[in-house]
Amino acid sequence: MTLLGRRGEREAIERLLSRARAGRSGALVIRGEAGIGKTALLRHARDTAAGFRVEHAVGIESELGFAYAGLHQLCAPLLDRLPALPDPQQAALGVAFGLRAGDPPDRFLVGLAVLGLLAEAAEERPLLCLVDDAQWLDEVSAQTLGFVARRVEAERVALVFALRDSRTDPGGTELFGRLPDLGLGGLSDADARALLATAVRTPLDEQVRDRIIAEARGNPLALLELPRSAQPAKLAGGFGLPDALNVPRRVEQSFQHRSAGLPADTQLLLLVAAAEPVGDADLMWRAAEYVGIGTEAATPAEAAGLLEIGTRVRFSHPLVRSAVYRAAAPAERRRVHRALAEATDPRTDPDRRAWHRAQAVLGSDEEAAAELERSAGRARARGGLAAAAAFLERAVALTPGAAGRARRALAAAHAKNQAGAPDAALELLTVAADGPSDALHRARAELLRAQIAFHTIRGNEVPGMLLDAAKMLAPLDAALSRETYLQAIEASFHAGHLGRGRGLPEAAEAAQTAPAPTTPPRPVDLLLDGLAARFTQGYEASAPGLQRALRMFRSHEPRAGDDNRRWLWLACHVAAMLWDDEAIYALAGRIVRLTREAGALATLPAALNALATVLVHTGELNRAAELVAEEHAITQATGAPPLPNARLTLAAWRGRQPETAELYAAMVRNATERGEGATIGLGQYALAVLHNGLGNYDDALAAAAPPCEHDELANSSVALHELIEAAVRAGQPARAAAALERVSPRARASGTQWALGLEARSRALTSTGPAAEALYREAVQRLSECRMATHLARAHLVYGEWLRREGRRQDAREQLRTAHELLAGMGAEAFAARAARELRATGEQPRKRTVQPADARTAQELLTARELLIARLVATGATSGEIGAQLFLSPRTIDAHLRNIFRKLNVTSRRQLRNLQLP
Numbered sequence: 001m002t003l004l005g006r007r008g009e010r011e012a013i014e015r016l017l018s019r020a021r022a023g024r025s026g027a028l029v030i031r032g033e034a035g036i037g038k039t040a041l042l043r044h045a046r047d048t049a050a051g052f053r054v055e056h057a058v059g060i061e062s063e064l065g066f067a068y069a070g071l072h073q074l075c076a077p078l079l080d081r082l083p084a085l086p087d088p089q090q091a092a093l094g095v096a097f098g099l100r101a102g103d104p105p106d107r108f109l110v111g112l113a114v115l116g117l118l119a120e121a122a123e124e125r126p127l128l129c130l131v132d133d134a135q136w137l138d139e140v141s142a143q144t145l146g147f148v149a150r151r152v153e154a155e156r157v158a159l160v161f162a163l164r165d166s167r168t169d170p171g172g173t174e175l176f177g178r179l180p181d182l183g184l185g186g187l188s189d190a191d192a193r194a195l196l197a198t199a200v201r202t203p204l205d206e207q208v209r210d211r212i213i214a215e216a217r218g219n220p221l222a223l224l225e226l227p228r229s230a231q232p233a234k235l236a237g238g239f240g241l242p243d244a245l246n247v248p249r250r251v252e253q254s255f256q257h258r259s260a261g262l263p264a265d266t267q268l269l270l271l272v273a274a275a276e277p278v279g280d281a282d283l284m285w286r287a288a289e290y291v292g293i294g295t296e297a298a299t300p301a302e303a304a305g306l307l308e309i310g311t312r313v314r315f316s317h318p319l320v321r322s323a324v325y326r327a328a329a330p331a332e333r334r335r336v337h338r339a340l341a342e343a344t345d346p347r348t349d350p351d352r353r354a355w356h357r358a359q360a361v362l363g364s365d366e367e368a369a370a371e372l373e374r375s376a377g378r379a380r381a382r383g384g385l386a387a388a389a390a391f392l393e394r395a396v397a398l399t400p401g402a403a404g405r406a407r408r409a410l411a412a413a414h415a416k417n418q419a420g421a422p423d424a425a426l427e428l429l430t431v432a433a434d435g436p437s438d439a440l441h442r443a444r445a446e447l448l449r450a451q452i453a454f455h456t457i458r459g460n461e462v463p464g465m466l467l468d469a470a471k472m473l474a475p476l477d478a479a480l481s482r483e484t485y486l487q488a489i490e491a492s493f494h495a496g497h498l499g500r501g502r503g504l505p506e507a508a509e510a511a512q513t514a515p516a517p518t519t520p521p522r523p524v525d526l527l528l529d530g531l532a533a534r535f536t537q538g539y540e541a542s543a544p545g546l547q548r549a550l551r552m553f554r555s556h557e558p559r560a561g562d563d564n565r566r567w568l569w570l571a572c573h574v575a576a577m578l579w580d581d582e583a584i585y586a587l588a589g590r591i592v593r594l595t596r597e598a599g600a601l602a603t604l605p606a607a608l609n610a611l612a613t614v615l616v617h618t619g620e621l622n623r624a625a626e627l628v629a630e631e632h633a634i635t636q637a638t639g640a641p642p643l644p645n646a647r648l649t650l651a652a653w654r655g656r657q658p659e660t661a662e663l664y665a666a667m668v669r670n671a672t673e674r675g676e677g678a679t680i681g682l683g684q685y686a687l688a689v690l691h692n693g694l695g696n697y698d699d700a701l702a703a704a705a706p707p708c709e710h711d712e713l714a715n716s717s718v719a720l721h722e723l724i725e726a727a728v729r730a731g732q733p734a735r736a737a738a739a740l741e742r743v744s745p746r747a748r749a750s751g752t753q754w755a756l757g758l759e760a761r762s763r764a765l766t767s768t769g770p771a772a773e774a775l776y777r778e779a780v781q782r783l784s785e786c787r788m789a790t791h792l793a794r795a796h797l798v799y800g801e802w803l804r805r806e807g808r809r810q811d812a813r814e815q816l817r818t819a820h821e822l823l824a825g826m827g828a829e830a831f832a833a834r835a836a837r838e839l840r841a842t843g844e845q846p847r848k849r850t851v852q853p854a855d856a857r858t859a860q861e862l863l864t865a866r867e868l869l870i871a872r873l874v875a876t877g878a879t880s881g882e883i884g885a886q887l888f889l890s891p892r893t894i895d896a897h898l899r900n901i902f903r904k905l906n907v908t909s910r911r912q913l914r915n916l917q918l919p
Helices: 007-021 038-048 069-084 087-096 107-124 139-151 189-199 206-216 220-229 232-237 247-260 264-275 281-290 295-303 318-327 330-343 350-359 366-381 385-398 402-418 422-434 439-456 462-473 478-498 504-511 523-534 539-555 563-577 581-598 604-617 621-638 645-654 657-674 677-694 697-710 714-729 733-750 753-765 769-783 789-805 809-826 829-841 854-862 865-875 880-887 891-905 910-915
Strands: 026-032 053-058 127-132 157-164 181-183 307-309 313-315
Touching: 007 026, 007 038, 007 127, 007 157, 026 038, 038 127, 038 157, 053 069, 053 107, 069 087, 069 107, 069 127, 069 139, 087 107, 107 127, 107 139, 107 157, 107 891, 139 157, 139 385, 189 206, 189 220, 206 220, 220 247, 247 264, 247 318, 264 281, 264 295, 264 313, 264 318, 264 330, 281 330, 295 307, 313 318, 330 350, 350 366, 350 385, 366 385, 366 402, 385 402, 385 422, 402 422, 402 439, 422 439, 439 462, 439 478, 462 478, 462 504, 478 504, 478 523, 478 563, 478 677, 478 697, 504 523, 523 539, 523 563, 539 563, 539 581, 539 733, 563 581, 563 604, 563 714, 581 604, 604 621, 604 645, 604 789, 621 645, 621 865, 645 657, 645 677, 645 829, 657 677, 677 697, 677 714, 677 829, 697 714, 697 733, 714 733, 714 753, 733 753, 753 769, 753 789, 769 789, 789 809, 789 829, 809 829, 854 891, 865 880, 865 891, 865 910, 880 891, 891 910
Parallel strands: 026 157, 026 181, 053 127, 127 157
Antiparallel strands: 307 313
């Protein structure tokens, strides 16, 4: 098709190619209605890409149910580069493409492998990837390619996607929504007349021409096709007024008219080709032979410009395929799919055979449904959850018996939910509930319904729904029942004070009726019993059991697929509640390590967020900032919402009031909408830290009070000490004493140095005379023996403040000087400023920051958070490939960042970088 009038669009393509040649890769999405010229622009890109290697893929509507089908089209010619990728990436891509067996790969690890594959192919010469009809890509291929397009940075790679405008074909377009966009509109009247003149060689009545142009609405394909389908008499004098049908539909009708005039065998051959999505000529001819069509049937279709048959079968335009398929009678479609099923090798392509066979069925067919169920299992093994769900959903429709249909509907509902389609899952649950079923089936259905509600609406009724499911499961599956009780406690914890149904006390009380474990207790069993005791018998009674659970979590290294991984996050909250610094540090680090090893980019941001929060408390604020930057980069690449928890905690400890206030407001607004009281409690704790650092003690007291009152697992443990300090400084000793009465027995029950050190610090704040000094000294000693350096620094601070008020200036200077150096060195700016004010009040000027060597300060000032992280990893001896695998970037992108780092720090080699003192 001509590119008449598309100068700006051509230039956009050429700029993209120019950037790719220079190693500044990029992507472009071409949007527009069918026939508007998207495919022509892709051809222009191909023809303009001199010196490029060009690879193609085409989305096909009937391929939507085949996981990674579109991605395999694009990557198959590049698989000779597979051995160059790291082993985990090779394994992920091999499993996804069905080349090897293994655990289902995380789709983002597959994305990283594709990124590496494209980068390897581009080493030899620049690479251009063209994807037409991207709206018809299977879901996981579209997700992967969207991820890759957002992640390429320094490769000689260009990706161009063409897809129908979301106004006409909404499916799938959001997957490419944050990429550079090129919307195609209709041609101008002048360009439309010029194009029409190329389609109609005979003289054309002026009024007829104007009506054709009006009906085509600037659509190039319509301008070429509508005259071809019109009768000569109409072209001569009366074409007819435009009707209400949109242009793509009219163009499709034009193709239907052209094919309808062909011989019957040719029409049937076109239908075979339209129903066979791969374009495999051999397969098409085998199916054609099955329905009695010879090779001579192809000639009229080729002569009509509808079909090209070589080693592959290609329609002249995607609308030809849809026009042919939609025009066929249902019986003819079934006949063709039956032929294609017979022609497909069940050993090499069992899933397409099963799909064709399913399309050939009228009514129900147990054998076809069973084949689809097996296909779903294979799709799930490749990481294709959406494909597995599609196969199972079709299997449900084909299942003859009500009981079997209910069983498959439940399996399909699980798959739909895992694939991120909760509404479709709920519809299938309705089907699952219609047929006869046993008690376990009904209980599992209710559990899934509750889990969907938890992840979508966080409604007040969710804990109750989970408790009801747990009770139903108790006599049927003890292990699952116990896990469901724990999920109910978790949901209640999330809801916190915003919950209006059965809350934490009710969930904990119900959990005490859970069946006993049928095997030696698992970590999850100990966690359940401990949390049930926490909210029925109190903190002190629960501490021994929860400490035992944490020890088991730390000693038990979960394997891939181990359910105990699921509960590590909750175990971290328990560790924070118990002030167990070693457990929370080890478990948060393990979550990140396991998530990285699994390539689970979907859950890595949450893991990084948790570890960053821990690192703030250990005083490693720079490392925490690097993890926050990494989390932000990943959520940007994956399209997930950013996680505010660590960012808010970090801003609060740094004393950055405007940033903290902005993050807090957004966090509270979102958490309130979702009904997550625990998240609000965490935000209030962070606000209390901020105001204690700034010396706004009334504000700190107001912020710390709610999470202490609500007693929401970890939040109250960390907030109680902020409340005590704020209450003492705000002149409300009674409130401080009341809070201390809650802290002391809990600290003794915990027994960790962190717990006892904080308790000594808080008790010192409420004491006077020699007793106070002894407690301050005890706090410093105990906190120096745990990981939580920020709390040690603050113990030195409040001790120094007390000494100054006691008139012991020399002793105060020693403590305040230590506090200032520690707090300034870790970046706790507000607390450091508070220490500096106190130090000046003793008559000593605080030293300028010299705790970091000059090159460390330079690196911290000049490098971005990501660059600083890369520099630190290089300093450990990691290669670009190893760093890229950790940060989900290609080695070439790491090298590009490294060049910027070298320039900023005025070094020329990795060895010089390793010799620097980095923060």
